Amino acid sequence: MPRYNPxxxxxxxxxxxxxxxxxxxxxxxxxxxxxxxxxxxxxxPSGDGLHVGHPEGYTATxxxxxxxxxxxxxxxxxxxxxxxxxxxxxxxxxTGEHPRVQTEKxxxxxxxxxxxxxxxxxxxxxxxxxxxxxxxxxxxxxxxxYDTWFDKEQQKGRPIAELDIPEDVQAMGEDFARKWxxxxxxxFQSSAPVNWCPALGTVLANEEVIDxxxxxxxxxxxxxxxxxxxxxxxxxxxxxxxxxxxxxxxEGVKALQRNWIGRSTGAEVDFCLAGAxxxxxxxxxxxxxxxxxxxxxxxxxxTLFGATYMVIAPEHPYVERLTTPxxxxxxxxxxxxxxxxxxxxxxxxxxxxxxxxTGSYAINxxxxxxxxxxxxxxVLISYGTGAIMAVPAHDERDYEFAKQFNIPIKAVVDPGxxxxxxxxxxxxxxxxxxxxxxxxxxxxxxxxxxTIEFKSKITAWLAERGVGQEAVNYKLRDWLFSxxxxxxxxxxxxxxxxxDGKPTGQIRTVPEEDLPVDLPHLEDFKPHGRPEPPLxxxxxxxxxxxxxxxRCKRExxxxxxxxxxxxxxxxxxxPKNADAPIDPEIEKAWMPVDLYIGGAEHAVxxxxxxxxxxxxxxxxxxxxxxxxxxxxxxxxxxxxxxGEKMSKSRGNVVNPDEVVEGYGADALRLYEMFMxxxxxxxxxxxxxxxxxxxxxxxxxRLMIDDRAxxxxxxxxxxxxxxxxxxxxxxxxxxxxxxxxIDRLSFNTAxxxxxxxxxxxxxxxxxxxxxxxxxxxLLAPFAPHLCEELWAAxxxxxxxxxxxxxxxxxxxxxxxxxxxVVQIGGKVRGKVAVATGADKxxxxxxxxxxxxxxxxxxxxxxxxxxxxxxxxxxxxxxx
RNA sequence: GGCCGAGUGGCGGAAUUGGCAGACGCCCCAGACUUAAAAUCUGGUGUCCCGUAAGGGGCGUGCGGGUUCGAGUCCCGCCUCGGCCA
Numbered sequence: 001m002p003r004y005n006p007x008x009x010x011x012x013x014x015x016x017x018x019x020x021x022x023x024x025x026x027x028x029x030x031x032x033x034x035x036x037x038x039x040x041x042x043x044x045p046s047g048d049g050l051h052v053g054h055p056e057g058y059t060a061t062x063x064x065x066x067x068x069x070x071x072x073x074x075x076x077x078x079x080x081x082x083x084x085x086x087x088x089x090x091x092x093x094x095t096g097e098h099p100r101v102q103t104e105k106x107x108x109x110x111x112x113x114x115x116x117x118x119x120x121x122x123x124x125x126x127x128x129x130x131x132x133x134x135x136x137x138x139x140x141x142x143x144x145x146y147d148t149w150f151d152k153e154q155q156k157g158r159p160i161a162e163l164d165i166p167e168d169v170q171a172m173g174e175d176f177a178r179k180w181x182x183x184x185x186x187x188f189q190s191s192a193p194v195n196w197c198p199a200l201g202t203v204l205a206n207e208e209v210i211d212x213x214x215x216x217x218x219x220x221x222x223x224x225x226x227x228x229x230x231x232x233x234x235x236x237x238x239x240x241x242x243x244x245x246x247x248x249x250x251e252g253v254k255a256l257q258r259n260w261i262g263r264s265t266g267a268e269v270d271f272c273l274a275g276a277x278x279x280x281x282x283x284x285x286x287x288x289x290x291x292x293x294x295x296x297x298x299x300x301x302x303t304l305f306g307a308t309y310m311v312i313a314p315e316h317p318y319v320e321r322l323t324t325p326x327x328x329x330x331x332x333x334x335x336x337x338x339x340x341x342x343x344x345x346x347x348x349x350x351x352x353x354x355x356x357x358t359g360s361y362a363i364n365x366x367x368x369x370x371x372x373x374x375x376x377x378x379v380l381i382s383y384g385t386g387a388i389m390a391v392p393a394h395d396e397r398d399y400e401f402a403k404q405f406n407i408p409i410k411a412v413v414d415p416g417x418x419x420x421x422x423x424x425x426x427x428x429x430x431x432x433x434x435x436x437x438x439x440x441x442x443x444x445x446x447x448x449x450x451t452i453e454f455k456s457k458i459t460a461w462l463a464e465r466g467v468g469q470e471a472v473n474y475k476l477r478d479w480l481f482s483x484x485x486x487x488x489x490x491x492x493x494x495x496x497x498x499x500d501g502k503p504t505g506q507i508r509t510v511p512e513e514d515l516p517v518d519l520p521h522l523e524d525f526k527p528h529g530r531p532e533p534p535l536x537x538x539x540x541x542x543x544x545x546x547x548x549x550x551r552c553k554r555e556x557x558x559x560x561x562x563x564x565x566x567x568x569x570x571x572x573x574x575p576k577n578a579d580a581p582i583d584p585e586i587e588k589a590w591m592p593v594d595l596y597i598g599g600a601e602h603a604v605x606x607x608x609x610x611x612x613x614x615x616x617x618x619x620x621x622x623x624x625x626x627x628x629x630x631x632x633x634x635x636x637x638x639x640x641x642x643g644e645k646m647s648k649s650r651g652n653v654v655n656p657d658e659v660v661e662g663y664g665a666d667a668l669r670l671y672e673m674f675m676x677x678x679x680x681x682x683x684x685x686x687x688x689x690x691x692x693x694x695x696x697x698x699x700x701r702l703m704i705d706d707r708a709x710x711x712x713x714x715x716x717x718x719x720x721x722x723x724x725x726x727x728x729x730x731x732x733x734x735x736x737x738x739x740x741i742d743r744l745s746f747n748t749a750x751x752x753x754x755x756x757x758x759x760x761x762x763x764x765x766x767x768x769x770x771x772x773x774x775x776x777l778l779a780p781f782a783p784h785l786c787e788e789l790w791a792a793x794x795x796x797x798x799x800x801x802x803x804x805x806x807x808x809x810x811x812x813x814x815x816x817x818x819x820v821v822q823i824g825g826k827v828r829g830k831v832a833v834a835t836g837a838d839k840x841x842x843x844x845x846x847x848x849x850x851x852x853x854x855x856x857x858x859x860x861x862x863x864x865x866x867x868x869x870x871x872x873x874x875x876x877x878x
Numbered sequence: 879g880g881c882c883g884a885g886u887g888g889c890g891g892a893a894u895u896g897g898c899a900g901a902c903g904c905c906c907c908a909g910a911c912u913u914a915a916a917a918u919c920u921g922g923u924g925u926c927c928c929g930u931a932a933g934g935g936g937c938g939u940g941c942g943g944g945u946u947c948g949a950g951u952c953c954c955g956c957c958u959c960g961g962c963c964a
Contacts, residue, residue, distance in 0.1 A: 003917095251882085252881090252883070252962090256881085259880095259881070347964070600962085601962095604962085604963095637960095637961090674890090674891090675890065676891055677891085680891095681884090681960075681961085682891085683889095683890075685889075685890065685904070687904055687905070688890065688903070688904060690904085691903050691904055694903095695902095695903080697918095701918080706918095743894080745894090747891070748891095748892070748893095748901085748902080751891090751892075751901065753902095754903075755902070758902090761919085762919095818898090822898085824948090825897095825947060826948095827898055830898080862947085863947055864947090865947050865948075867897065870897060870898095871897050871898075871948090873897080873948065874947090
């Protein structure tokens with residue numbers, strides 16, 4: 001009977017932990033104890049259930065939590081669900097069943113599977129982003145964003161109440177002033193293109209659009225502007241970038257984020273349109289470009305003399321006014337065609353450049369030359385000013401475009417030594433593009449100025465004349481925060497209506513005490529055929545609330561899935577708080593997250609968005625730390641047995657339920673950790689699972705007599721004192737396992753415990769004093785098995801809070817150590833020398849070894865290298 | 879095209895600062911136990927060469943160079959694969 005049988009012991013201990021709330025974390029860390037907040041990226045509860053990729057990171061954090069609990073830390077280790085999202089809504093559209101029903105079913109499956117793996121979560125803290133009480137505080141945070149403006153001077157978000165409205169703005173009237181304020185909020189409205197699919201009668205998410213066609217049905221998708229909510233993440237670009245410095249994150253992830261933010265410095269330059277009435281000379285560079293002025297952003301103001309044409313994006317507000325009657329038809333067709341292309345399609349370097357001439361010209365502010373203004377879709381309205389000066393000699397895309405349309409190419413940077421002579425000639429002749437630094441040519445009085453120097457010189461020159469200024473730009477764009485979907489958080493916003501039921505443009509926020517704004521009842525979830533969100537179908541009693549006595553229409557956009565995951569780590573600490581998102585006392589005590597593990601797919605967006613919200617909450621005094629996640633680790637991908645990505649279509653998906661059924665949860669956990677380093681991608685191998693399962697069986701038989709009818713310790717287990725050798729093995733194991741857990745090197749920790757078991761299996765007497773520490777060391781990895789063994793060894797309490805075994809250096813010491821002896825760098829022998837022997841003694845011992853003596857006999861020793869305790873290398877000649 | 883990461887036995891991987899390459903596991907082979915098998919335990923297992931044997935030697939960490947007494951590890955150049963971005 002007492003064979004190792006995970007199928008009986010695992011559910012038993014899971015029930016025990018549940019019933020005893022073994023892993024409940026205290027409200028605040030224990031007095032005098034250090035705290036650990038270990039967080040997993042919570043899963044989206046898909047209909048497929050848990051994937052073997054999930055338990056990889058989850059097991060890693062669980063091991064750290066369990067080990068550190070035993071080391072006396074107060075540990076909080078929560079789990080929840082990121083439960084809004086498209087699949088549940090699609091299911092609802094098909095079946096008419098409310099997405100919440102499907103979502104809850106999926107959560108139940110995920111929870112069951114997670115519990116089956118024995119993670120030491122404090123389940124009392126479970127939250128789902130779809131919980132109405134959670135949504136309430138998500139909406140509350142949105143209102144904070146709405147109530148915040150960014151003070152550039154202080155680089156800080158501040159309450160709208162502290163925003164001074166300039167007198168000239170006030171003078172323009174209340175409506176104007178309100179608009180002025182609204183334009184400065186971190187949450188603001190704007191018109192942004194959506195993927196409108198006329199055939200499906202709905203707006204699609206980016207991931208539902210493939211090559212300009214709908215994923216379902218392959219219908220054409222059009223980019224159409226729609227009123228949307230945006231979050232002003234660009235205000236925090238510098239802080240988001242600078243804040244990375246101090247974080248203990250993989251360098252690669254930091255680089256990705258910096259790259260995504262894409263900070264560049266350059267200049268904004270105003271080009272007057274030919275024939276335009278120039279405005280009267282105003283002091284300095286205008287905040288907004290004057291009428292008849294086309295403003296561009298460039299990172300290379302030094303190439304201004306080489307600008308031979310300009311390009312504006314097809315969405316640029318000047319398109320109409322610049323288009324001459326002769327060009328009108330061509331421009332119209334071009335602009336429409338561009339609306340079907342994604343930004344990606346448009347900017348792809350390899351693609352052939354397209355464009356159309358507007359018929360208008362502008363004047364180069366430095367050379368006075370008249371240059372044509374084109375419309376081309378390789379310029380994006382969302383980057384910079386949506387217009388560029390094109391310098392074909394020194395920009396690859398401009399070069400291709402100029403070639404395509406026979407526009408002059410004028411070299412203004414001499415590469416000098418930076419390019420071989422023939423290439424340099426080609427560049428200067430305008431036959432080859434060169435985008436590096438060099439020396440100015442063909443640049444009026446600036447000839448001979450090195451690129452770097454020229455950049456600042458010309459910027460100053462432009463600034464003096466009020467036609468340019470230094471500017472910082474980011475690839476990062478403001479965050480498009482609304483979705484035309486049902487299954488998301490409603491905005492706590494309503495639009496005031498006039499007597500005719502038309503929006504006045506005035507916004508009302510839902511008062512805090514009226515939160516949450518819950519989703520309305522819908523008869524069905526089918527698209528209504530208009531680009532407006534599905535909530536437009538909501539019943540009137542939901543759609544038209546009265547706020548402060550004014551009839552309003554609720555905002556019908558919903559928030560994106562990212563919203564809920566932006567702050568869940570805070571709510572975990574105080575999940576039931578009815579008065580605030582989190583109690584400040586609790587927040588101060590537990591934050592920041594000490595260890596955050598999850599997939600690399602969230603390296604940019606989730607982590608950037610969450611950091612942004614956190615910074616706003618920090619500025620507004622809701623949280624006390626500038627950054628939310630101190631240490632981040634990305635787990636690698638688990639591939640199928642064939643080495644390819646796991647997917648249903650490849651038929652190589654491994655189901656955790658089946659693994660647990662066949663080998664047990666402890667074996668699954670152990671295998672996932674034994675496969676290789678946590679951050680690496682590695683292929684699954686079911687024989688490897690069998691291997692670690694066998695190891696767990698060996699641990700069992702090390703202590704339990706598996707031929708007996710009852711649970712009995714085997715005869716070899718004794719209360720006798722361990723031998724010196726046994727102690728040495730034990731303490732080497734304690735040292736290695738403890739250090740390996742600290743550096744998340746779980747595969748090597750397991751290997752060391754295997755060595756321990758291999759050694760003690762051969763021992764005729766196995767002292768408890770050695771076995772008990774092993775059980776404790778292994779417990780974080782295979783907790784069910786170890787609880788069972790701990791009980792068998794005569795303990796009544798869970799081992800979850802037993803003190804971690806202490807490593808004692810003195811047991812590792814031996815009388816002698818083996819020294820490698822090399823001759824000419826090749827290993828030729830080994831000698832035993834006394835521990836701690838110095839260089840001379842070690843060298844003497846090496847030379848005295850008969851084999852070595854023979855090999856060096858008659859030869860001259862040129863050099864002797866001695867590393868005490870390690871090796872001797874004799875370099876000989878002759 | 880850019881950035882990041884990785885190339886070590888038949889396979890997953892180990893080697894924390896340059897110091898015995900291949901820990902540990904899988905696969906495979908052999909032995910013990912057994913009437914037999916399974917299970918379990920024990921041992922072997924990079925590769926080539928010399929030797930009947932005990933044993934000895936060469937070669938080996940993607941490729942080519944370099945630094946060093948000594949390189950999987952550091953430097954230069956290249957190749958391949960993976961990820962992200964364009």
